[in-house]
Amino acid sequence: MSFAYAQSPLNRRADLRGNVTELAIHHGLPTSKCVHVAGDAVRMAQGSLDVAMPAATKEIVFLGLDQQGHAWFATQDNPGDSHVSLRTLMIEGSLPAAELSILAQARSLILWHAAHGFCAQCGKPTSMQDAGYRRQCQGCGASHFPRTDPVVIMAVCKDNKTLLGRQAAWPEGMYSTLAGFVEPGETLEQAAHREVMEEVGVRLSAVSYVASQPWPFPASLMVGLIAEAETETLTIDTSEIEAAQWFEAAELKQMLDHTHPKGWHCSRPDAIAWHLAQAALKKISGSFASPQ
Numbered sequence: 596m597s598f599a600y601a602q603s604p605l606n607r608r609a610d611l612r613g614n615v616t617e618l619a620i621h622h623g624l625p626t627s628k629c630v631h632v633a634g635d636a637v638r639m640a641q642g643s644l645d646v647a648m649p650a651a652t653k654e655i656v657f658l659g660l661d662q663q664g665h666a667w668f669a670t671q672d673n674p675g676d677s678h679v680s681l682r683t684l685m686i687e688g689s690l691p692a693a694e695l696s697i698l699a700q701a702r703s704l705i706l707w708h709a710a711h712g713f714c715a716q717c718g719k720p721t722s723m724q725d726a727g728y729r730r731q732c733q734g735c736g737a738s739h740f741p742r743t744d745p746v747v748i749m750a751v752c753k754d755n756k757t758l759l760g761r762q763a764a765w766p767e768g769m770y771s772t773l774a775g776f777v778e779p780g781e782t783l784e785q786a787a788h789r790e791v792m793e794e795v796g797v798r799l800s801a802v803s804y805v806a807s808q809p810w811p812f813p814a815s816l817m818v819g820l821i822a823e824a825e826t827e828t829l830t831i832d833t834s835e836i837e838a839a840q841w842f843e844a845a846e847l848k849q850m851l852d853h854t855h856p857k858g859w860h861c862s863r864p865d866a867i868a869w870h871l872a873q874a875a876l877k878k879i880s881g882s883f884a885s886p887q
C-alpha cells in the first residue's frame with residue numbers, strides 16, 4: 596500500500612543521536628539537508644523543498660541518513676510567504692512521496708519541541724537532547740520524549756455492506772471510515788469496539804489489522820483495521836458524526852471511483868481511509884460472489 600507520509604527513505608540511525616562529533620561533521624557537509632518547519636508548513640524554494648543548512652548555532656533535529664548516506668535535519672522556522680502547508684503539498688502532489696514522508700517526521704518532532712519548552716513535572720525550562728529525540732528539564736532533570744498518538748480507523752463490514760460515516764466539517768458528499776483516538780489502558784481492538792459502539796451503536800465481532808499511516812497533524816499514527824459487525828441497526832451520536840450508513844458493494848465502488856449519482860465519494864487516495872474502503876470493497880464483493 597502506498598499512501599501519504601508512509602514512505603520515508605531515511606535510516607533514522609538512533610545510534611548517531613548521542614554522537615555529537617559525527618553529527619557536527621554531517622552539519623558541515625555540503626550534501627546535508629535541513630527542512631524548515633513553521634507550524635504545519637514547510638519552506639519551499641522554486642517549487643522544491645528548501646533544504647539549506649542553518650547556522651551551526653541553530654537548534655536542529657537529526658532525522659536520519661538517506662540512501663546516499665546524506666544527513667537530513669529539521670529546524671523550526673518563522674512563518675513566511677515561501678512556506679506551504681503539508682496538506683497542500685500532499686493534495687497538489689508537488690513533492691516526491693519520500694520527501695513528504697520525511698516532512699511528516701520533521702513536522703511532528705518540531706511541533707513537539709515547540710510545545711515542550713517547559714517541564715510538565717516542575718515547570719522549569721527544558722533543553723533539547725539526543726539530537727532532538729529527548730528534552731531534559733534543567734530543574735528536576737526529568738527526561739521527556741516525543742509522543743505518537745494512536746488512532747484506530749476501521750472499515751466495518753457486514754455481509755455485503757460496509758459502514759461509512761461523515762463529519763459535518765468534511766467536503767460535501769464525502770463519506771469515510773470511522774476513527775477515534777485510542778484511550779489510555781486500551782488495546783487497539785478495544786478502541787475499535789468502543790469507538791464504533793459510541794459513534795453508531797454497532798457491536799463488532801472480529802477486528803483485524805490492515806496497515807498504518809503516520810498522520811502529522813500533529814503527531815498521530817492511524818492504525819487501519821477491518822472489522823466484522825455483529826449488529827446492523829445504527830444509533831448515530833450526532834455530536835461525533837453527522838451521518839452514517841451501510842453501503843453495498845456496487846455503491847461503494849461508485850464512491851471510490853467518484854461516479855456516484857449523488858456525488859457521494861470516499862476520501863483521497865493519499866489517506867489510509869481510502870485503502871480501507873478498497874479493502875472493504877474486496878471483502879464484501881467476495882461475500883457477494885460466494886455461491887448461495
Ligand SMILES: [Zn+2]
Nearest residue numbers: 714717732735
Ligand atoms: Zn522538571
